Amino acid sequence: xxxxxxxxxxxxxxxxxxxxxxxxxxxxxxxxxxxxxxxxxxxxxxxxxxxxxxxxxxxxxxxxxxxxxxxxxxxxxxxxxxxxxxxxxxxxxxxxxxxxxxxxxxxxxxxxxxxx
Numbered sequence: 001x002x003x004x005x006x007x008x009x010x011x012x013x014x015x016x017x018x019x020x021x022x023x024x025x026x027x028x029x030x031x032x033x034x035x036x037x038x039x040x041x042x043x044x045x046x047x048x049x050x051x052x053x054x055x056x057x058x059x060x061x062x063x064x065x066x067x068x069x070x071x072x073x074x075x076x077x078x079x080x081x082x083x084x085x086x087x088x089x090x091x092x093x094x095x096x097x098x099x100x101x102x103x104x105x106x107x108x109x110x111x112x113x114x115x116x
Contacts, residue, residue: 037051
């Protein structure tokens with residue numbers, strides 16, 4: 001596990017890289033104080049990497065992953081159990097005084113499971 005200082009440096013570097021990349025897609029230079037740079041250099045050397053490779057690895061490791069877009073499945077593609085739940089009484093079958101559909105759901109279960 002990385003020491004907290006290195007994690008903080010990686011967050012700062014990530015932020016700086018994002019700000020720089022917003023302005024330009026070209027190469028960017030990041031300035032660090034000599035102490036932090038030498039520590040980063042030591043960690044990179046221990047991992048067999050250059051400082052640039054090591055910082056890139058940290059940025060990719062700690063940057064948030066892009067969210068995948070969710071594609072809704074058709075009712076026919078769902079399991080039979082889910083299809084049964086979704087086939088409960090629709091809005092058109094619910095009484096006006098049953099705003100949340102609670103009464104319709106209770107009636108559905110009473111009929112389906114033969115409850116008294």
